[in-house]
Amino acid sequence: MMFSPCFRTKYFKSLIIIGAFLAWPGRAGAFEYEFEVPIQDEEDINDAYTLGLIEDEETVNNLINMLRDGLDVNRARYNDFLQLPGITARMADAILNKRKELGRFSSMADLQQIEEVPGEIWEEIIPFLKLPDGQKKLDKVPVTGSARLGYIQYKGSGREEPLNEKDHLPGLYLKGESTVQIKDYKISIGTLMTVRELNKNFFFNKDNNYLMVKNPNAMAYSFDGMYGMVEGPWFKTILGSYNIGFGEKLTFDSTGKARPNGIATPLHYYENNNSGTVRPEKSLLGIAATFDNLRLPKGWMTASVFLSYKKEDIYQYDFWYGADDEGELIACNTNSDCNSGDPLKTYTCGSDGFCHSSRIYSRYETKEGTLTFSHQYATMYRFYQERLFGGQVAYNLNDRTHFGVLGYASQWLFSDEIPGAMFSLTSSYPGRASIYAFGAYGAIGIGVVDMGFEASIQDNKGVGAVYRLEASPLKELDITWKMRFYNALYDNPYCRGQAAADEILGKRNRNEFGNRYVVTYRPIKYLRLTTDFDIWSHPFTEVKLDNGKIYQMANEPWITDIALTQRFVIHPAPRNTITLWASYKNKDISVNGYSYLNDNGEEKGNAYAARANLSGLYVEGRGEQVQAAIQGQTNAYKPLNITLALINNFEGVTKYTDRFDYTLKLWLLLSYKPWKYTNISTKLKYWYHNNPEYDIGTYYSDRGEPTVDWYIFVTQQFPMGFSLKVHYGLTKYIDNRKDNDTGRFLRYDMYHVIKAYIEWNYESMLANKTFASMKESGSKKSKKK
Secondary structure: OOOOHHHHHHHHHHHOOOOOOOOOOOOOOOEEEOOOOOOHHHHHHHHHHHHHOOHHHHHHHHHHHHHHHHHEOOOHHHHHHHOOOOHHHHHHHHHHHHHHOOOOOOOOHHHOOOOOHHHHHHHHHHHHHOOOHHOOOEEEEEEEEEEEEEEEEEEEEEEOOOOOOOOOOEEEEEEEEEEEEEOOOEEEEEEEEEEEEOOOEEEEEEOOOOEEEEEOOOEEEEEEEEEEEEOOOOOOEEEEEEEEEEOOOOOOOOOOOOOHHHEEEEOOEEEEEEEEEEEEEEOEEEEEEEEEEEOOOOEEEEEEEEEEEEEEEEEEHEEOOOOOOOOOOOEEEOOOHHOOOOOHHHEOOOOOOOEEEOOOEEEEEEEEEEEEEEEEOOEEEEEEEEEEEEEEEEEEEEEEEEEEEEEEEEEEOOOOOOOOEEEEEOOOOOOEEEEEEEEEEEEEOOOOEEEEEEEEOOOOOOOOOOOOOOEEOOOEEEEEEEEEEEOOOOOOOOOOOOOOEEEOOEEEOOOOOEEEEEEEEEEEEEEEEEEEEEEEEEEEEEEOOOOOOEEEEEEEEEEEEEEEEEEEEEEEEEEEEEEEEEEEOOOOOOOOOEEEOOOOOOOEOHHHHHHHHOEEEEEEOOEEEOOOOOOEEEOOOEEEEEEEEEEEEEEEOOOOOOOEEEEEEEEEEEEEEEOEEOOOOOOEEEEEOOOOOHOOOOOOOOOOOOEEEEEEEEEEEOOHHHHEEEEEEEEEEEOOOOOOOOOOOOOOOOOEEEEEEEEEEEEEEEHHHHHHHHHHHHHHHHHHO
């Protein structure tokens, strides 16, 4: 059952008033992680994403990258500290002032003495920090390096019937990095290679106009990154793979960081426990340079330039292709216009008014000798190329006040052998072949108040703007207010400003005006209250005209969405935490479902009905979601860490039906450290879904979620900087769905995941006397001459 219209109208207004009142008094300057989860390793972050405590993959990657890299507390700047969970502007200032007082931190205990950083915040951030031993003494030069070789295998079992699911091949990766610090200069090199499922052998069948791949499940070696970087007191330059970003992330950012500030090393990868795959993060390839600390009588200048040329992989459903026998695109109004009668030439009418296909065929033939349609879910290796260049210049009065301008231009080229190839409108890239954007940004920090802004304009007249206000008027109170606006044309693929892209009529873009308030208040020592209130509207909708073109029309009234979350974090005793939180969302939660207005002006909410009637006026799908959760953590017995989370979820709209349903998520973590260099952890995730309309047995996983997910892993450190980690997981599904065409089951009942990596971390100390002896030796040779 859906919540009634009365519920919508009455409580919608009440929630706005209550939310605005609670929100006005999150954490100023802090990155807004929408969860309260203890993080010790990468598995904790991935689990939080699986449970829905983290809602986007970009946040996952940002946290994992920070965890892997570690933040050097003796080199980090103001914005770097603000990346950490829970760190506010006030706390960042206190850390920098303490470092200035001490000269540099000699141990983590120095950080714990900072009164402005509460104990619970310290526990949250310590896994992300590092303090290289080489910095304890200034008369020595550290040489550091690390290498990691990893393996992941995912295999299904438990079904004897024929399956449509493809075999899951194992994945491998090798990452290595090394750094030499010589006085004020640092030289770094790194490389990343993966072995994963890629489709390198593909071609376009010109006789039948379809795309084919050879060996669709084949493993392929791929060098995904390699770089050399030199850093000095006033510059940083990198050759090879890199990421770079600026300002409020609106105009250009490829780092994924909350506070990007120039070049970031890119050799990161993502492991998916529920699919057994490993893949690299996207990065640029070329050369980039950032010049910092170009001193002026008051303040300093920064400038950057970046140039990239790279061939990219692309997922099958992120691009379109299609042509007739003469190689020309076919105009259409409906899908019937694209139906030639030949199954291999039957395309779909896209929202741009042309026939397209994302289907990929393999060489498998039936007994009758015809090729069969195959859901490959393929990643096409180096399928397109991107040429990109840009630059930035800014004036900095201090670490908190700066003003700058930036811009970039990019062009995408697909293989000439694939007629009509282009990005699909639901991909993260614009449908047109090139894009350029310009922006201006700035920040002002005065006392306990910080403000930031950025405005950007694109080549197609897409406009975006963001504004933030952060304040800590009291030691116990932090305030954040963020505002953003995007018109319906703003489709900048390098925009990381807050606002998820919407999918309207198959087109993915940003189209909203919104405000967000985040609150943290500590009325007493052992209690922290956090309120997160977001309200946003969609100013435009789109109408598909008879000629297949898209017309943008202002929504009257605006479609308004809200999200409200309240958390209570209680610390009844040292190393014990209880978190209570509840949330309410009124927005499009059907993901790929749309509502539409029929000829009588009635709003219909079924996803498939919307696709069947292309003549109506489209708006976002609607849905309500209520969540309530409790989480407890204890480390009272120091070698043992226990975390238990229980999440209840009520939804009014799902992917398949508009009836009310209920899900329950349970997460149990036990982490035990019997010896100094050994850690054993086990986790259990339980997922229950009750959908009255599609109930088969007791519960039914109609969203591809596992009902039970359990695993155990052991980490062992060895002398000489070596460590070994072994992981075994068991995932169980209750899924009786079958393919409509073949009648075969879509997945196995059970999956086994095996992961392992061996890592080597190296650090050596080269005493100054070594360089002194070399210098002395050189002097003697000079005298002999």
